[in-house]
Amino acid sequence: MKRLVLTSILLLGRYAVLPLVGLAGGLLFIWLLALDHSTRFVLATAPIMFCVIAAAVALALGILFVPARRDRSNVLDEATAPALWRIWRELDPAFAKPRRSLRFDADFNASIGEARSYAGIFRQHVTMTVGLPLLMILDERAIRATIAHEVAHAELRHITGSGNLFDFLRACENVLHYANPDRTITGRIAAFLLRAVLEWVNREYRALSRQNELAADRRAAALMGPAEMARSLVLIAGGAARLRELVFAPLETDMLGAISVPATPLERISTQLAAIRDHDALAAAAAKTMDEEPMEDPDSTHPPLRASLANLGYATLPAVDPIEAPAIAQLLPPDAARDLAARLDAEWRKLAQTRVRLDG
């Protein structure tokens, strides 16, 4: 039953709230019919019915006004990043330029998402986001494997499901926009129910998302070979652990009690680049992650490294080729790389400035 509800949410998106609206309509109909027979019952239940109707109207309105999800900031057009676009085109059998956008951000990660135009009826637009640190630390081979993994998510329609889930959650949250929980009883009840629903849906979704990750890896492995995919998984796990150790932990310490904004994460990555990319340390960090990670983490959207490697046929951590030249030098023109880093640094400084000021 739970899976059925989740499946319909993933298929229908925001329209998955329609059965609830229908149910409320049905209740209203029965209630109006009862008006002839037992006036006392109708009067006694009137406050409940008004709440139900208000909630149904709010839900129905919520469907229409779900905010657009397409993030148009930090776009990487084809003139800026021709090599990245070329890799995407090579690996994506459904590639269609007008329906593809490429973005960059400051994460050591890549992701893919989908947005539809008004009310979610029109064609999907796929946006892939590649983190600048990923390009700075990994090599072109690992970036290719990562892009193949993201394309597999799109091919297997995982992103349609997550897009629909996102729409559904936003449509539900919209209820509170029309029925204020601080001022109306309907809103208070809706907020209470909503919290329960959101918690449940999110938990189920994280479990599904972990399965999707494994499915995307298998699909990408059919194209790139399991060894290449396993290599990228090991390098990303090791790289993430090294980044935590060499960049983010010291940054946290520096932020505490800082009176001026410390060096940005990207500046720190540049300074520590050789240490982060050091093969032996990185492989050791990946091995440590593999040993320490729990076998099943209900809070994570990603499976542990051990499960991802087992999925590709590796029972133990495979020995992988060291990282070659940083992908950024091959995939982005030097001016563009500098410019993108400067933009991310400026964004980060602006956020950090408020935090330093608040703490100080």
Ligand SMILES: [Zn+2]
């Ligand atoms: Zn993924």
